Amino acid sequence: MRWLRRNVIVIAGLATLAYLILPNVVVMVFSFNKPNGRFNYSWTRFSTDAWQDPCGVADMCGSLSLSLQIATWATVGATVLGTMIAFALVRYRFRARGAINSLIFLPMAMPEVVMAASLLTLFLNLGAQLGFWTILIAHIMFCLSFVVTAVKARVMSMDPRLEEAARDLYAGPVQTFVRVTLPIAAPGIVAGALLAFALSFDDFIITNFNAGSTVTFPMFVWGSAQRGTPVQINVIGTAMFVIAVVVVVAGQLVANRRGNSAKA
Amino acid sequence: MSALTEAPPAADLPVRKASVRKRLVPYWLLVPGLLWLIVFFALPMVYQASTSVQTGSLEKGFQVTWHFQTYWDAFKEYYPQFVRSLLYAGTATLLCLLLGYPLAYLIAFKAGRWRNVILVLVIAPFFTSFLIRTLAWKTILADGGPVVHALNSLHVLDVTSWLGWTEGNRVLATPMAVVCGLTYNFLPFMILPLYTSLERIDSRLHEAAGDLYATPATTFRKVTFPLSMPGVVSGTLLTFIPASGDYVNAELLGSTDQKMVGNVIQSQFLRVLDYPTAAALSFILMAIVLVMVTVYIRRAGTEDLV
Numbered sequence: 001m002r003w004l005r006r007n008v009i010v011i012a013g014l015a016t017l018a019y020l021i022l023p024n025v026v027v028m029v030f031s032f033n034k035p036n037g038r039f040n041y042s043w044t045r046f047s048t049d050a051w052q053d054p055c056g057v058a059d060m061c062g063s064l065s066l067s068l069q070i071a072t073w074a075t076v077g078a079t080v081l082g083t084m085i086a087f088a089l090v091r092y093r094f095r096a097r098g099a100i101n102s103l104i105f106l107p108m109a110m111p112e113v114v115m116a117a118s119l120l121t122l123f124l125n126l127g128a129q130l131g132f133w134t135i136l137i138a139h140i141m142f143c144l145s146f147v148v149t150a151v152k153a154r155v156m157s158m159d160p161r162l163e164e165a166a167r168d169l170y171a172g173p174v175q176t177f178v179r180v181t182l183p184i185a186a187p188g189i190v191a192g193a194l195l196a197f198a199l200s201f202d203d204f205i206i207t208n209f210n211a212g213s214t215v216t217f218p219m220f221v222w223g224s225a226q227r228g229t230p231v232q233i234n235v236i237g238t239a240m241f242v243i244a245v246v247v248v249v250a251g252q253l254v255a256n257r258r259g260n261s262a263k264a
Numbered sequence: 265m266s267a268l269t270e271a272p273p274a275a276d277l278p279v280r281k282a283s284v285r286k287r288l289v290p291y292w293l294l295v296p297g298l299l300w301l302i303v304f305f306a307l308p309m310v311y312q313a314s315t316s317v318q319t320g321s322l323e324k325g326f327q328v329t330w331h332f333q334t335y336w337d338a339f340k341e342y343y344p345q346f347v348r349s350l351l352y353a354g355t356a357t358l359l360c361l362l363l364g365y366p367l368a369y370l371i372a373f374k375a376g377r378w379r380n381v382i383l384v385l386v387i388a389p390f391f392t393s394f395l396i397r398t399l400a401w402k403t404i405l406a407d408g409g410p411v412v413h414a415l416n417s418l419h420v421l422d423v424t425s426w427l428g429w430t431e432g433n434r435v436l437a438t439p440m441a442v443v444c445g446l447t448y449n450f451l452p453f454m455i456l457p458l459y460t461s462l463e464r465i466d467s468r469l470h471e472a473a474g475d476l477y478a479t480p481a482t483t484f485r486k487v488t489f490p491l492s493m494p495g496v497v498s499g500t501l502l503t504f505i506p507a508s509g510d511y512v513n514a515e516l517l518g519s520t521d522q523k524m525v526g527n528v529i530q531s532q533f534l535r536v537l538d539y540p541t542a543a544a545l546s547f548i549l550m551a552i553v554l555v556m557v558t559v560y561i562r563r564a565g566t567e568d569l570v
Contacts, residue, residue, distance in 0.1 A: 013370030016363045017385060020451060023400035024389050030403060041403050081297035092290035100294065103301055109501070111509025111553055113526045117533055117546045118308035121315045124539075141304040144297060198390050204512060205526075209533065221395040225516055229399060237396040244391035248384045 024241055031234035038228025050231035054239075057230040060220055064236060067217035070132070071201040074139035078200075079193045081140070082147025083185075089148070090155045107145045115142065116209035123210060130212025138210045139200040146199060147192035154188025316543035326539060338544045342528050346552070349524040352439070352514075353507035356446035360454040360503045361496065363447070368458035368495070369488075373467070383459075386452055394449055398516050401445055405435045405517070437519035445513035453502040461495030462488070497564045501557060508553055525549055 004011075030040055034047035055061035085104065089097065107115065119141070123134055162184065166176040204218040211219060221233055316334060320326035339346070371382050389397060405411055412435050415421045424430040429440040465488065473483040489496075511526030525545065532542035 009366050009369055010374055012363075012366035013374075014367075016367040016451070016455075017382065019363065019448065020389060021385060022404065023397040023448070024392055026400040026403050027392060027396055030400070041406060042408075081300060084293040085297040088290040088293035092293075094290050100298065103298065103306065107301070107305055109505060109554075109557060111505055111526070111549060113509040113511065113529050114546045114550045115305065115308075117529055117542060118312035119304060120533060121311045121539065121543060122304070122308040125311050125315075137304055141300060144301060148297075202390065202393055204395060205510075208530070218393055218395050221393055221399070222512075225395075225399060233396055233399075237392040241388055241392045244388045245384060248388065252380055252384075 024237075027234050027237045028241070031231060031238045033231055033234075035231060040229045040231050040234065050235045054232050054235045057232045059215065060217075060230065060232055060236075063215045063217045063220040066132075066214070067201055070135055070139060070216065071197050073136055074143055074200040075193050075197045077136075077140040078143035078147045078196045079189060082144050082192060082196075083151050083189055085144075086148045086151035086155055086188075087185075090152055104145050104148050107142055108149075112142075112205040113209075116206040119206070120209045130210060131214045134210045134212070135207055135214065135216065138206050139203060142203070142206060143196035143199050146195050150192035150195060151185065151188045154191075155185055158184050312543045312547065315539050316547055318540050320540075322537050331540070334540050334544045335548065338541050339548055342525065342545060345523055345525045345528050346548070348522065349508050349526065349549075350552070350556075352443055352446060352524060353504050353510075355443050356450060356507050357454075357500050357504045359443070359447040360451050361500060364451055364454035364458055364499065368455050368462055371455075371459050372462035372465075386455055390452065395512065395516075398445055398449065398512060401441070401448065401517055402436065405441055405444070407434050407436065411435070436517065437522075439518070439522055441517040442514050442522050442524075445517045446507050446510060449510075449513065450503040450507050453506070454499040457499040457502065458492060458495040461492045465491050493564065497561070501560070505553055505557065509549060 030043070031050060032046055032048060033040055033043055034045050034049060035042070036044050050056075085100075089100065116138075119134075119138055123130060128134055158181075163176055163180055166180045171179065202218060204222060207216050207219060208222070215223070217236075221229075224230065224233060314328055315326070317328060317330050317332060318326040319329045319331045319334075367382075367386070371379055371386075375382050403409070412421070412433065415424075415435070416433055421430055421433060421435075424440055425432065429443075430438040435441050435444075469487050469491070470483060473487050478486065509526045511524055511530050514522050514524045514527055529542055529545050529549070532538050532545065536542075
């Protein structure tokens, strides 16, 4: 009993972790299912068919590659624009900083459906063709704020004396930026870029409004909830989970090794 | 920091010229990104405001007639969905706080060398599309499934049915399923800010509290929790705001009786094509959320959110 009382937080925390992971486990298990009918909601029997033929469903891999392309470009756009804003906000004093800060904060403090709907009214009024470009524009828009926040946090904790030292050692402004500023800010920029990629790749609500008849991967999954969910969706979900874990763990290992060699 | 940005003392003309150019640097850095936000975030709001006071039809075209009646009509017709959205989002936020706090605490103070493993497990599900994971809840909560069976034999479903959270012997297509999905989907947005603010707490404060004969409960109440307030505030906002506009969970896990306001906005915009009503609804939602968030931030007394 005393043991239970002492470890109540650990038990509660692990229970929450189980709640978080449970759907991933279910997705993984059901990627080996052979469903009866169009929906993959109940277990029938073990099969590796879906894993052997992950693109065997019409249009699924096309939507997947479209999502990857959009996420890549949205990441590039939002990271470049966001990093520039973050540097300006942290490093310079100018008028209208407060207004600019709220303009950056607001997209994060707005229900997604409101942004999605208002962007659609803009595109409708301009008579824009909904599709790849409208999706990309929307994704850069909502990823921007997150990148600014991530980079800002890192740049704020940077010691400006390092750059002063570089300048004292006769480094030019460009050299200082490339050799000193950028490497120090890099973790913040990478974090912002990863966040942007994940947000863009997974976005459904804003894409749903502004995609027209273009189908991204989340839209394919959404449609499949009505038409029938192929097992291949679980295969992709599992693969993404595994890749994410491997990438993060590998990143940790590299960071650890670098830390160790720096110490040695 | 100011030493960096201040221009060197201007002695002669060339230096002064350079300093003018230098003073423009922040604006060159800001302009592209801010332009993007103004054109694709702020301007659309203006367009939506104008749409909300238009009348007309899709065939004949819409005209701005300053018909504010749309707002009132939309609110009158859909206030149950507004109330439900706020209720579901509020409940999910509270559940996220209750579930997320122990895990954030565990990662910050008790995990030791498991810390990074648990953090990866919190973040990695993000990379499996949230729609796929939400669909997995359909399997988990399925009518004949183990969860429903267990809840049934423990007579939990009797109680929840009596409370109106579930219906009969099922969980799917009931309010409980929608709230469960919302809680699940936004839980990481609660855990990460909580963890960040808990991690910043100096562990010597805990020792000091112990030295002053505070029980663990008192230490938590008087030291840990107040110091984690920034995380609690940003966590609840990051959970409540997106949850109030979400329509995915209500669509996939709820029944047609549990429509949230997001579902209404989506169908008005994309299916019914009644743009003025849809725009008015989304403005009402935005206004409600902004007012609630402002009041909440005032009450909680934290300004440093971003």
